[in-house]
Amino acid sequence: MARRPYTSFLVLSLLLLIALSNIAEVHGKLRPSDCPNKCKFxxxxxxxxxxxxxxxxxxxxxxxxxxxxxxxxxxxxxCYNSWKTKEGGPKCP
Known part of the structure; x- marks a missing residue:
């Protein structure tokens, strides 16, 4: 059975979308509601x-x-990296 050309395009587009959403999540794009799960890990x-x-x-x-x-x-x-305590140590774990 021959593959339709747009099937490969759709799969690659979906993978790209997933990758971009993960990158955005790391670079300050979390919602406050995402914090508990991210911090739990x-x-x-x-x-x-x-x-x-x-x-x-x-x-x-x-x-x-x-x-x-x-x-x-x-x-x-x-931001997470540069936030310090009064003593100059890292505030964020």
């Missing part, structure tokens, strides 16, 4: 879950961005 590897969740959600609400992964990658979210 971000804080999943720490033994200090309660303070991690508190500060992650505070940072997410301000920056509308949570870095990917459970640690590091803060350069992806400049």
């Amino acid at each position: 971000r804080c999943s590897a720490t033994s200090h879950k309660k303070p991690c969740m508190f500060f992650c959600q505070k940072c997410c609400a301000k920056c509308l961005c949570v870095p990917p992964g459970t640690y590091g990658n803060k350069q992806v979210c400049p």
Whole structure:
């Protein structure tokens, strides 16, 4: 059975749309309602879950961005990365 040419185009378009939505999500395009789930994953590897969740959600609400992964990658979210405590340490986990 021969494939119709537009089938490949539709599949590639869908994949591109998914990829672009993931990129937008990382670069400050989250909605405040997305923060709890993003922070739950971000804080999943720490033994200090309660303070991690508190500060992650505070940072997410301000920056509308949570870095990917459970640690590091803060350069992806400049606002999240640059918010510091009074002592100069990182405010966001």
